[in-house]
Amino acid sequence: MPIRLDLATVRANGEVPPLLRGLVRPPTVRAAAPAAAVPVTQQLAGLSAEDQRGLLLDLVHSHVATVLGYPADQAIEPTRGFLDLGFDSLTAVELRNGLTAATGLRLPATVIFDYPTSDDLAEHLRDRLAPAAPPLPALAELDRFEAALAADGLDPAVRDQIAGRLQKLLAGWQPTEADGVVDLLEEASDEEMFAFIDNELGL
Structure with a gap:
């Protein structure tokens, strides 16, 4: 006598009898969605x-x-070198594509030729993803001033003017309790002033 089988119910029960396994497909198990990867820039932050x-x-x-x-x-x-590791033009493009997807950077197809070792390429990526903070404007100006002082051929009269300006500048920056230091600076010779800049300020 024919029997009508509710295959959907059998499938829903999970355990399918061996006799019916040819008729009932096991339920599809959906894989859990992978956790979202943390962007490389966030991983670099604070390091x-x-x-x-x-x-x-x-x-x-x-x-x-x-x-x-x-x-x-x-x-x-x-x-x-990447070429020593066995890279060619095809695998170079594959590496570029993978790193572009991982970092979000637009990298050229010639990246392994421009940066021929892992060391070089990692440093390039760091420069792009985590560039060094620019120096403070005041410090940048001090760097330029230091370079100007280091130039050869400064006229003695110009050196005297610079020393006088530096003495006034340093005196204005000193706290009130450092009057003794200010007095020393005011009494210092040009050579002593430049030595003070080298030794104390690191300029």
């Missing part, structure tokens, strides 16, 4: 320059291993 470079070197090495089919735990010498 020292050395740690930033280490993180990016690991990133480069992981993509190198993927492209060349190396085991994940295989050590890669940071100073060994």
Whole structure:
């Protein structure tokens, strides 16, 4: 006697009898969505320059291993050239594409030729992703002033004018309790003033 089977109910129960496995497909198990990766720029934030470079070197090495089919735990010498590792124009583009996706940077197809080692490439990525903070304007001006003072051929009269201006400038910056230091600066010779700048201010 024919029997009508409710295959949907059998499938929903999870456990399918061996006799019916040819008729009932097991329920589809959906994989959980992978957790969103933390952007590289966020990973770099707050790290020292050395740690930033280490993180990016690991990133480069992981993509190198993927492209060349190396085991994940295989050590890669940071100073060994990409061409020596076996890269060609095709795998160079694959590496570029992987690093572009991972970092969000627009990298040229010639990136392994422009930066021929993992070390070089990681440093380039760090320069792009975590550039050094620009110096404060006042400090930048002091750097320029230091370079001007270091120039050869300063006229003695100009040196006297510079020393006088520096004495007034330093006197205005000294706290009131440092009158003794101010007095010393006011009484200092030109040579002593320049020595003070070198030794105390590091200019």
